[in-house]
Amino acid sequence: MGGVQGEDGQMWNRRFRPAGAALALVLTAALLAACSPRSAPKDEKFTVRFTEVIHSIFYAPQYVAQAKGFFADEGLEVVSSTAQGSDRGAAALLAGTADIAMVGPETAVFVHNQDSPVKVKIFAQLTARDGSFLLAREKPEGEFSWTDVKGKSIIGWRPGSMPQLVAEAILRQHGLDPETDLEYIDNLAATAMVGAFLSGQGDYIQVFEPSVSELVQGGHAYLATYLGADYGEMPYTAFLATDKFIAEHPDVIQRYTNAIYRAQKYIFEADPKVVAQEVAQFFEGTDVEILASSIQRYRDEGGWVHTPVMKPEDYEKLQDLMIAGGVLEPDQRAPFDAIATNRFAEEAVRQVK
Structure with missing residues (x-):
């Protein structure tokens, strides 16, 4: 990558x-x-x-x-x-x-x-x-909804970082508790996130370009949603x-x-x-x-x-x-x-x- x-x-x-x-x-x-x-x-x-x-x-x-x-x-x-x-x-x-x-x-x-x-x-x-996108390991059935991540795991960003704060805010806007309704993996270094996903960890991954295009075009993930659009300017x-x-x-x-x-x-x-x-x-x-x-x-x-x-x-x-x-x-x-x-x-x- x-x-x-x-x-x-x-x-x-x-x-x-x-x-x-x-x-x-x-x-x-x-x-x-x-x-x-x-x-x-x-x-x-x-x-x-x-x-x-x-x-x-x-x-x-x-x-x-x-x-x-x-x-x-x-x-x-x-x-x-x-x-x-x-x-x-x-x-x-x-x-x-x-x-x-x-x-x-x-x-x-x-x-x-x-x-x-x-x-x-x-x-x-x-x-x-926000410049991050949510990618899914499995192809979503129909249009993606944030409720789809309930009970799932997301490879995300460190606590207190802007991507993590945006993801947490969006989850709460959709009635999900980031602490109990899903697993938000926030202890991986930025350089290790894609590798962890490729090795099988996480149902979803929150990443930026060019990783988005690399993973999607490589057939490793499916585009679910753009967090920047979901949260706004x-x-x-x-x-x-x-x-x-x-x-x-x-x-x-x-x-x-x-x-x-x-x-x-x-x-x-x-x-x-x-x-x-x-x-x-x-x-x-x-x-x-x-x-x-x-x-x-x-x-x-x-x-x-x-x-x-x-x-x-x-x-x-x-x-x-x-x-x-x-x-x-x-x-x-x-x-x-x-x-x-x-x-x-x-x-x-x-x-x-």
Whole structure:
């Protein structure tokens, strides 16, 4: 299977605080960042140290911006790394080892509610909803209903991660208790989930593209439903930077946002097969046809936003989900303006034609 899929950002547990190791890492990183400023001559091309939560075709606009030279057109050189978790992506920002992170926007809420001397802020939205699909081992009889999973097992995501919170919310909406009406397997690493399913574990599996297309086209599973459509729109993945970096390099943030918006426009206009060929360099070992199928599916299902502007009402829906899932106390809601700014996204929409 090609690549790791999913938003595996288990940063905070169900007792409304970061796991001890993650909290220590974040706070220590923030203190180091306060003592370790970074600057670059304005007459040189700026090198952006970028980190992504994980590597997935769900984040195709980022890879399009790299492959098509949109960042280069803005005078930016992007050096990429994969954090393997929203907590680690946030820690990289706070430590000053990354300038921009593409992670779940919930991380900004958690950092806001901690005693970190450094805060992070969302400046552009990337995805419009959950990107995971539910696949069935056996072909569903007739149209899928969520009640079909009662008494069954689902290979899913870690407790407190966005895919797990969305799945739990949908189950409850359909009158199912995630704790008693089914087995939600949440103790597997993201890299082990597909292998476990192929070895016979689980009646269903909740995965992202390109695993969806690989499993379905390989005859190993049947598409049951798209969780993003079932739960609806909300900011699921976004670009973040520290308040300090944004204040010191607003031009860099603007140019980065411009490049992302160009990629967002392009991915809705171009042939998915062409896009797949252009981003294939970032997915070695994955068939281009699989990538094209993945891109087509996310485009058809409304997985990506059309502009990087984040809607405050969608942000509130995200906090509703966090509260319902037990990872945020009601009195810890963070104001939109403290967590996000649409200044750069709105300017990108004005500038890029």
